[in-house]
Amino acid sequence: MLKVKTIDIDFGAVEVVLNHNDALEFGLNPHDRIRVKGKCGSVVAIVNTSESLVGEGEIGVFTEIAKKICVRNGHKIDYERVGKPESLGAIKKKLNGGKLSPEEIASIVRDIVSKRITLVEMSAFVSGLQAVGMDLDEAEYLTKEMVASGKTINFEAETFDKHSLGGVPGDKTTLIVVPIVAAAGLLIPKTSSRSITSPAGTADRMEVFAPVEHGINSIKKIVNKTNACMVWGGAVDLSPADDALIRVEHPLSLDPRPLLLASIMSKKKSVGSNFVVIDMPTGEGAKIKDKKQARDLARDLIEIGKRLDMTVECAVTYGAQPVGDAMGPALEAREALSTLEGNGTPSVVEKATAIAGIILEAGGVVGKGKGAEKALEILESGKALKKFREIIKAQGGNSDVCVEDIEKLLGKKKKIIKSLRAGYVTKINNKAIGNVAKTAGAPHDKGAGVLLHAKGGTRVKKGDALYTIYAEEDFKLKDAEELALKTKPVLVEGMLLEDIPPTFLGRH
Amino acid sequence: MLKVKTIDIDFGAVEVVLNHNDALEFGLNPHDRIRVKGKCGSVVAIVNTSESLVGEGEIGVFTEIAKKICVRNGHKIDYERVGKPESLGAIKKKLNGGKLSPEEIASIVRDIVSKRITLVEMSAFVSGLQAVGMDLDEAEYLTKEMVASGKTINFEAETFDKHSLGGVPGDKTTLIVVPIVAAAGLLIPKTSSRSITSPAGTADRMEVFAPVEHGINSIKKIVNKTNACMVWGGAVDLSPADDALIRVEHPLSLDPRPLLLASIMSKKKSVGSNFVVIDMPTGEGAKIKDKKQARDLARDLIEIGKRLDMTVECAVTYGAQPVGDAMGPALEAREALSTLEGNGTPSVVEKATAIAGIILEAGGVVGKGKGAEKALEILESGKALKKFREIIKAQGGNSDVCVEDIEKLLGKKKKIIKSLRAGYVTKINNKAIGNVAKTAGAPHDKGAGVLLHAKGGTRVKKGDALYTIYAEEDFKLKDAEELALKTKPVLVEGMLLEDIPPTFLGRH
Incomplete structure (x- = not known):
């Protein structure tokens, strides 16, 4: 019998902590498994050891398990050794x-x-x-098991969806695509993730307008009312195995192909999507380097889609620099609202209407080749803005929100980074600019981020503003500025990139 | 600035614990790295989060790090984010x-x-x-880096060594081999491990006779005095990378070939061995299944040895059942001492003299083919026993130890397991019998273990004793007995193993 002491470090697994001497005495090694029996059930837990956190005769039980098996501090519990799973x-x-x-x-x-x-x-x-x-059979099973492991939602009508592979910062196109598609009469219940490595995820952006944490019944109501939703998938327990695996994929910076396939497709299958367009940002500094790599991945996504009764279409998009000008939740929310109001950055409008267009064509709203045009028409008509406000209202936000409201949320601490020379912006490093926005506080600080004043190809004079860093706290602004000076995310060069003298050949 | 709170769960890495809210606020995810600065240095630590173990503004610092950077409970420390290594x-x-x-x-x-x-x-x-x-180049570099990462010992003369791949329980041959070799005038400084998965490791067995934790200077003194030592390698910081890797190899039950090679060879190189004989227990239930697999591994061991200026010889030994009759530290110590006194179990004597013989030949004590005979002569002459007592004394033990002294250490709780039928012992399951000994308390409880009364091939009557379980505590004896009844480690069958009737062919 061991005396319970509750603890709450989150190891990602069901764990208990034994005193080092007890573990020796019981012949238990760290990582061995024991079944611990509480007042209302038992659970298999992994053994950790400690010299002082728990005393001899005590067992540290993580809060989550303590609740599950109904034990509290000071209770006595039994254990038995079990084998590996x-x-x-x-x-x-x-x-x-x-x-x-x-x-x-x-x-x-x-x-x-x-x-x-x-x-x-x-x-x-x-x-x-x-x-x-994994081969495609294994990837198919993995996807199906991931779907089976969580909750699912079913809508009665044909359901459309979009997904981005990510890796390019500032991509707020979902906030434009979903209202356009819904305004055209198609069903598009969009679940999104929060940021894992970027300055903002779609859920972080949408949260500036309305709550994004909804249960399945609430999501159904929102979609029934508006044809659409933009909610945080993590609140709904869709494909929980995927969420768990991210906990090791992220620190290892690994994203093996079969898990990439299973992750995307299980989430889409869980919400009953019939047609999915997958945005593949491609180019230097993006996750996908070139069109060949994009096609190769697209083939697998389309095939897994087929095996799961979904139609998948892949859109290879330009991903070598940020989409639009803004990075960070509030800055991006402002740019999205401006775009819906007709004052959009060209790259955002072009990308959003292209992707919405693919869905409109698939849904039979217009014929082949007419999608983007129709999407632009819906955007420019103000119908998408109206639909966006409906979705905000249905999710419990302020549907009268205007650009000025969002401006109030922007971080008060600002720093303009200027060009040290005249020339052209030849490159914006996705990862470096994203890190500056994150160091400034994004996505946790909604008002933090980066606003670009010059994109690739823009001519700048010495002293011209390249971008502004926004932060909510002085020390974060200072850290972001230091990082910006060190990593130089925006590269300005003259038209002459390198001077190779005639003696060059002789040197070899 | 964060307030220190010391904690001591051992994660195997340098870790700190932040309050969940602070981590969000600082934009830090679990597994991110920060540099924490104490009063006497700084260290890069991995971030964990907790909701209650540490409060906001606090940082949980593991005891080992706290010592290293000179901070105590309540101190304030600074941190900065650092990238991945x-x-x-x-x-x-x-x-x-x-x-x-x-x-x-x-x-x-x-x-x-x-x-x-x-x-x-x-x-x-x-x-x-x-x-x-890994190819052999990589394995060679890995081995050399492991050697470079830890301490090394150099003896002035040619140095001999032995190593067993393990996997067969009850293998106390090292306790016989080392004294024989040293008695013949060769240098054999033996560092051993404690048990990882078996009822006893060489260090656990030797510890019954004398202390095994010695520093490098103490080891040198012991070897200078006696030509030999039998100490715990873990106390000397030889190849510490190997010790660290065992922490994941063991829970994953993985032992990849390159790590196996690097692990053995780095430990041998660290103690300056010139000649190493590697014992490869082979057969059903052992780590190595057959001679082909043994030869394949031997080729790599010999090659890596060459690249590290060591001569390696591999001895493929019978490993399908325990060596000798005893498993568990005190039981094995007793069997080893009895063997040195001339009352040995034949399998122990045969294996020990065969392996010692290989070393005697390599050391030029006798000519090729005469080693085992010479080793037996040294054993039977009592010279090995005398040498063993010298080593015990040099390591700080009681050199007058007799079999009766060790018998006093055996667990007082005993259970004899009897045969339920007449027949022959056809098989002893290495893993199952080892687990019974471990469940009885070995190696932590020195007196716990299993003593076999019948080995493979022995004829037994119904009710004959097959083996005795020894334990120091009643509940452990009970658990071991239950496991024994469930897993039946000793199989007794009649000479007729299966009756295949003439109708057999017709059934197909």
């Missing part, structure tokens, strides 16, 4: 180059969702997918 | 199938030893080695 065998099989059966894939997904495997074991799984990969 | 790029390169350069391997080993990478990242490295492997 069968999914570990499947993970090892993958590392040894094997093809996983549907049952093996199911066991892995099940153990991930129920937190029966540790981050160290999940890391081995993600590493196996990176090193060995 | 370069070794992560190398780990990713391996996962993507690449060949690592010496510099990349060095960066990984350096970051492992300085605890700059997390268990999740180490898991990705071990997984990469499992899935992709």
Whole structure:
């Protein structure tokens, strides 16, 4: 019997902490598993050890488990040793180059969702997918198991969706695409993620206008009323295995192809999408380097889509610099609202109408080749703006919001970064400019971010403003400025990029 | 500035815990890295978050780091964000199938030893080695970097060593081999591990006779006096990268070939061995299944040895059942002492003299083919026993120890497991019998373990004793007995193993 002491570091798995001496005495090593029995159930937990956090005879139980099995500080609980879960065998099989059966894939997904495997074991799984990969059969099973592991939503009508592979900052096109498509009469229930590595995710942007955390019933109501929604997928428990795997993919900066496929397609299948357009930002500094790589990935996405009864279309877009001028939740929200009001940055308008156009064509609103034109017409007519306000209202926001309201949210601390020379903006480094916006506080500080005053190709004079950093706190502005000076995210060069003298050849 | 709160869960990396809200506010995610500055230095630490373990404005600092940078509870410390270590790029390169350069391997080993990478990242490295492997160049660099990462010992004379790949329980041969070799005048400074998965490691067995934790100077003195030592390698910081990697290899039950090679060879190189005989227990239930697999591994061990200026010889031994009759520290110590006194179990004597013989031949004590005979002669003459007592004395133990002294250490709780039928012992399951000994308390409880009364091939009557379980505590004896009844580690069958009737063919 051990005395409970609740603890709450989040290890991502069901864990307990034993005193080092007790663990030795019981013959338990860190990472071994024990079943702990509480007042209302039992759970398999991973063993950690500590010399002082818990004393001898005590067991540290993480708050989440303590609730689940109904134990509190000071309760006495029993434990028994249990073996490793069968999914570990499947993970090892993958590392040894094997093809996983549907049952093996199911066991892995099940153990991930129920937190029966540790981050160290999940890391081995993600590493196996990176090193060995999966064929399309395995990727199909993985996707289906991920769908089965979470909740699903079904709408009675044909349902459209869009997804971006991400990697290019400032991409607020979803906020324009969804209202255009819904205004044209098609159903587009959009669930999005918050930022993982960028200055803002679609959910972070939309949250500037309205609450984004809704349950499934609420989402259905919003969609029934407006044909659309823009909500945070993380609140709905769609494909929870995917959310769990991100916890190791992100720190390892790994995104193995089979997980990329399963992640996107399981989320889309969970909301019952029939047609999905996938935006693939491509170019230097984007996730996808060139069209060849884009086509290769598109082939797999389309094939997995087919196997899941979804039609997938892929849109390869220009991703070598940010989309529009603004990065950071409030700055991007302002740019999106301006665009819907008819004052959009050209790159945002062009990208949004192109993608909305693909959906309009797929939905039979207009014929092949007429989608983008129709989307622009809906945008310019003000119908998309009207629809956007309807969605804001249905989600519980202020539908009368105007650009000035959002301006009030922008960070009061500002720093204009100027060009040190005359020339042309030859490059904007996606990652570096995104890091400046994040260092300034985005996405947590809604008013933080970066506003570009010059994009690629723009001619600038010495002393011209290149971009403004916005922050809510002085020390973050200072850190962002320092990073900006160090990493120089906006490159200005003369038309003469390099001077190669005639002696060049002789040097070799 | 954050207020320090010391914590001591051992994550295997340098970690700190921030309050969940602070982490959001600072834009830090779990697994991000920050540099924390204390009164006497700074250290890069991995971020964890908690909702209640540390409050806002507090930072949980693990005891080990707190000591290192001189901070205590309540101190205020500063932090700054830092990027991922370069070794992560190398780990990713391996996962993507690449060949690592010496510099990349060095960066990984350096970051492992300085605890700059997390268990999740180490898991990705071990997984990469499992899935992709390493060629012999990489394995050579890895071994050399592991040696360079820790301390080394140099003896002035030619140095001999032995190592067992393990996997077969009850293998106390080192306790016989080392005294025989040293009695013959050769230098054999033996560092060993404690048990990782078995009922006892060589260090656990030797500890029954004498202290095994010695520093490098103490080891040198012992060896100068006796030609030998039997100490715990973990106390000397030889190849610490290897010790760190075991922390993920063990929970994942992975032992990728390049790490196996680097682990063994780096430890041997660190103690300056010139000649190493590697014992490879082979057979059903052992780590190595057959002679083909043994030869394949031997080729790599010999080649890496060459590249590190060591002569390696491999001894493929019978590993399908335990060596000798005893498993568990005190039981094995008793069997080893009895063997040195001339009352040995035949399998222990045969294995020990065969391996000692290889070393005697390599050291030029006798000619080719005469080693085992010479080793037996030394054993039977009592010279090995005398040498063993010298080593015990030099290490600070009682050199007058007799079998009765050790018997006093055996667990008082005993259970004899009897055969339920007449027949022959056809199989002893290494893993199952080892688990019974461990469940009884071995190796932590020195007196716990299993003593076999019948080995493979022995004829038994119904009711004959098969083995006795020894434990120091009643509940452990009960648990071990239950496991024994469930897993049946000793299989008794009649000479007729299966009755195949004439109708057999017709059924197909």
